[in-house]
Amino acid sequence: MDLGSILHTIFNFENYGELLALVQNSILAGAVLGLLGGLIGTFVMKRDLAFAVHGISELSFAGASFALLIGADIIFGSLAGSVAAALLLGLMGVRARDKNSIIGVIMPFGLGLGILFLALYQGRAANKFGLLTGQIVSVDTVQLQVLAGTAVVVMLALAAIWRPLSFASVDPEMAEARGVPVRGLAIAFMVLLGVSVALSIQIVGALLVLALLITPAAAALRVTTSPRLVVLLSVVFAITATVGGILLALGSRIPISPYVTTLSFLIYVVCRIIGNVRANRGINGRIVRPGAAMGQAAEDQAVAG
Amino acid sequence: MDRGIFLTPVVSLRGAGLQFGQRALWKDLDVDIQAGEFFAVLGPNGSGKTSFLKVLLGLQQLHSGTVTVAGHPVERGSRKIGYIPQQKSFAPDTPLRARDLVSLGVDGHRWGLRIKAKAVNERVDALLDLVGASDYARVPVGQLSGGEQQRLRVAQALAAEPELLLCDEPLLSLDLHHQQAVSSLINRQCHERNSAVVFVTHEINPVIDYVDRVLYLAGGRFRVGTPEEVMTTEVLSELYNSRVEVIRANGRIVVVGLPDATTHYHDDAHAGVEEGH
Numbered sequence: 408m409d410l411g412s413i414l415h416t417i418f419n420f421e422n423y424g425e426l427l428a429l430v431q432n433s434i435l436a437g438a439v440l441g442l443l444g445g446l447i448g449t450f451v452m453k454r455d456l457a458f459a460v461h462g463i464s465e466l467s468f469a470g471a472s473f474a475l476l477i478g479a480d481i482i483f484g485s486l487a488g489s490v491a492a493a494l495l496l497g498l499m500g501v502r503a504r505d506k507n508s509i510i511g512v513i514m515p516f517g518l519g520l521g522i523l524f525l526a527l528y529q530g531r532a533a534n535k536f537g538l539l540t541g542q543i544v545s546v547d548t549v550q551l552q553v554l555a556g557t558a559v560v561v562m563l564a565l566a567a568i569w570r571p572l573s574f575a576s577v578d579p580e581m582a583e584a585r586g587v588p589v590r591g592l593a594i595a596f597m598v599l600l601g602v603s604v605a606l607s608i609q610i611v612g613a614l615l616v617l618a619l620l621i622t623p624a625a626a627a628l629r630v631t632t633s634p635r636l637v638v639l640l641s642v643v644f645a646i647t648a649t650v651g652g653i654l655l656a657l658g659s660r661i662p663i664s665p666y667v668t669t670l671s672f673l674i675y676v677v678c679r680i681i682g683n684v685r686a687n688r689g690i691n692g693r694i695v696r697p698g699a700a701m702g703q704a705a706e707d708q709a710v711a712g
Numbered sequence: 713m714d715r716g717i718f719l720t721p722v723v724s725l726r727g728a729g730l731q732f733g734q735r736a737l738w739k740d741l742d743v744d745i746q747a748g749e750f751f752a753v754l755g756p757n758g759s760g761k762t763s764f765l766k767v768l769l770g771l772q773q774l775h776s777g778t779v780t781v782a783g784h785p786v787e788r789g790s791r792k793i794g795y796i797p798q799q800k801s802f803a804p805d806t807p808l809r810a811r812d813l814v815s816l817g818v819d820g821h822r823w824g825l826r827i828k829a830k831a832v833n834e835r836v837d838a839l840l841d842l843v844g845a846s847d848y849a850r851v852p853v854g855q856l857s858g859g860e861q862q863r864l865r866v867a868q869a870l871a872a873e874p875e876l877l878l879c880d881e882p883l884l885s886l887d888l889h890h891q892q893a894v895s896s897l898i899n900r901q902c903h904e905r906n907s908a909v910v911f912v913t914h915e916i917n918p919v920i921d922y923v924d925r926v927l928y929l930a931g932g933r934f935r936v937g938t939p940e941e942v943m944t945t946e947v948l949s950e951l952y953n954s955r956v957e958v959i960r961a962n963g964r965i966v967v968v969g970l971p972d973a974t975t976h977y978h979d980d981a982h983a984g985v986e987e988g989h
Contacts, residue, residue, distance in 0.1 A: 453807060566825050574820035577808050580797060581868070584769050585821045586789010632807050632852045692809065692850030 419658035426657050432546040436554050437649035440610050440619065443558045444649075445642030446565060447603045448624030450596060453576040457621045459496055459597075462510035463604045465517035466492035468613035470605075471538050472524035481538070482553065486605040492517070493601030497594040521613070541612035541664040554606060561599050561606075568592055573634065610649060611664045618668040619645060626675040629682035644674045720783045722747050722876050722908035723768060727777035730763055736932050737763060739776065743927065743936055747875065748906040750899065750922045752913060752939075755929035756970075761912045764929070765878050768910065769795060782875050789821060794869030794907075796879040796898070799862050799886065804854040810864050811836050811849040817868030839867040843897055859890025866897045877901055879911045883918050891918045898922075916943070917964045939965070 451460055470488020474481045492513060499509055525535045546554070565572075574582040575589045583589050600620075607619045623644035627637045652667030685691075721744035729739030737760030745751045753761050766772035767779055770788035779785070782792050794817075802808070815836045819826060826832060840846045843863040848856060853864065862882055869877060879898060883891045899922040902909040911919060916926070916939065926942045928935045930951040935942050942948075943965050948956040957968040 449807075567823060569825045570820055570822050574816045577806060578813065578816055578820075580800075581795065581816070582820065583771065584789075584795040584797070585817075586770075586787075587821050628805065628807050632809050632812075633850075634807065634812055637807055691852065691855050692848070694847040696847065 416659055417661060418655065421658055423658060427654075430653065430657060432548060432551045434650055434653055436546045436551050437610060437653045438646055439555050439558045440607055441623075441646030441649040442642055443561060443603055444607055444619035445623050445645035446562060446638065447600060448620045448622075448645065449627070449638050449641050450565075450572060450576060451600065451620055452624045452628055453573070454593075454596070456600065457617065457625075458507055458510050459493075460600065460604060460617060460620050462496065462514045462517070463489045463492045463601055464608060464613045464616040465514045465521070467517075467601075467605050467608050468538055469517040469520040469524065471608065471613075472521040472528070472535075475530070475534060475538070476524045476528045482550075482605070482609065485538075485608050486602060488517070489605040489608075490598060490601040493597040493604075494594070497597030537612065537662070538608070539612045539614050540662045541608075541610050541615060541667070546609075554609065557602060557606060561602050564595075564599055568595060572596060611667050612662070615664045615668050618664075618671040619649065622668075622671040622675050623648065626671075626678040629675070629678040630685075644671070648674065719746060721745055722749075722782055723751075723910065724780045724783075725777065726779075728767070728774050728779055729776040730760055730767065730772070731775045736775075738929055738932065738934050741777070741934060745876075745908045745910065745925075747908050748903060750902045750909045750911065750919070750924045751927065752911045752916060752919060752923045752925070753927045753929065754913060754916055755934075756914070759929040759931070761914075761929060762880055764927075765795075765880050765910065765912055768876070768878055769793065791872045792875045794872060794874030794877045796862070796865045796869045796877065796882045798881045798884050799858045799865075801858065802854040802861070804852070806852065806854045808853050809850050810845060810853055810856065810860075811840060813853050813864050814839050814845075814867045814871065817871035835871065839871055842870065843867045844893070857890075859886050859893065862886060862890065862894045863897070866894060866901075870901060873905075874907055877907045877909045879909065879913075881913055882911075883913065883915070895919045895922065920963065920965065943967075 451457060467485040467489030470491075471481050471485035473479075473488075474484020495513070496506060496509060499505070521538070525538070528535060571582065571587045572592050572595075574585070575587050575592050579589055603620065604616055607616050611619050624637070624641040626644050627640035631637055631640065648667050648671040651670050652663050655666045655670075656663040723743070723745040725741050725743045728741040728743075730737045731739070753764055755761050763772055767774055768781060768786060770786040770790065781790060811833075815832055818832050818835050818839075837846070837849075840849050843866050845860065845863045845867060848860060853861060856864070865882065877898065882894060882898070886894065895918050898909055898911065899919070901907050902922065911923070913919065916923065920939065923939055925937060926935075926939050928942050928948070928951060930948075931953060933951050935947050935951060943958055945956065945958045948958055948967065952971050954969075954971055956970055959966045959968060
């Protein structure tokens, strides 16, 4: 295979219009998952749960492959696996260090179980591969409805706990003193995260879930610290990656995940560069008053008052 | 404190005791704290100063006795209470600007999404102005100095216009300039806006001009009174059960010959000077 034909395999836009009509459901599903991933991702970053997402996705993979093996619904299987993992982490890992070691223990176990179930499975090989690397081309209307319905429920739940969850995520001791149920919110969020992981696996696969749940939010945090803007950018980045990935993957026979993850990665790199340039220029939003040392005038005023 | 007879005290403890296992931190504590009173809680490490605050916050149950805040039993997350914690640095990349930290104090405890953003923003602006933090309102908290962060903590605590302001070593690790700025802000809330202040500290000198009464905890015993009554050679020697010398110089209080804070109170006095006890 020469470079030209490799490129042709990766980027193939023949009969694009006809294909586009066929994958309308997939594009909608991608948009829904991008929206969900962008929203959940901001809290994943605030709560420092990137590693947990990875651990949850491996158990979700185990659940999905078990469902595939016994002929049950794959979405249900991956939901069961990821919610179980998320609850386990939510209930057990109180301290960050504990949490990381528990995840490190769970992750290979889940992956091993998944490989066992797939090895036992006698069906189509594409089904197996799809669980790990993602497949979205074949989303039918019923699947889309289930996906969108579940995503809406998760987003409504997230909206309901948005403010106290933000408080508990960035300033936990103060939140506790204010009477915010910090521990209950942590467990509630883990459940929402588990469901989101299970849904995202449908599109990017278990191995690449981080590209949907972490990278967009991490990229957004590189360029802004305004809470609203972080959420907005994170959602825009995630939808760009998923929908853009599907559109690019359309004509080729390659799974969509490399397209999604590459878009996601490129967005992150650009944001990172922008963030570094700003930091080097010392732009951080501080108003420097001429003729006074930084903040000195205001401080003296406060002391005098 | 004669007016206390006529007014409901903001904080009222009766026969209050706290112990962990067999070790009694303090017991039979009766104290009323009035609106507009600056009440300092002093004592060595492990004497139960912070636990005293946790009792008022509803995060720690009393072992015996009762406690009320504004006439009601304490409840977690009371809006009548503002809380200023010890300065603890944020990671440099924490996704939170100064104004966002303050806004958590305004509506962070409420369920749902923020609907009335304008009202919250105006309140946050006013609070930032009050503590002189307007110039760095949009700076990420992780990039602020410890003193700047503590000003924001004051603004955050004042958001609910608390009747009771609880301060847990808020000046720790601040330079002198910021110590003065932050303690003056707390004093204003106390004596101009009539909040009761409970100020836990191991160092009385930065707030010596503001303190109305002192609760000194040491060795399972305590003493309540004005600084003049409590911060004396006789009282502290009795509390520590060893010879402690209190010297006053230029309006400051120096305590000499204090037993090592972490050892038992009946140990012989260690040679050493510690300011402010």
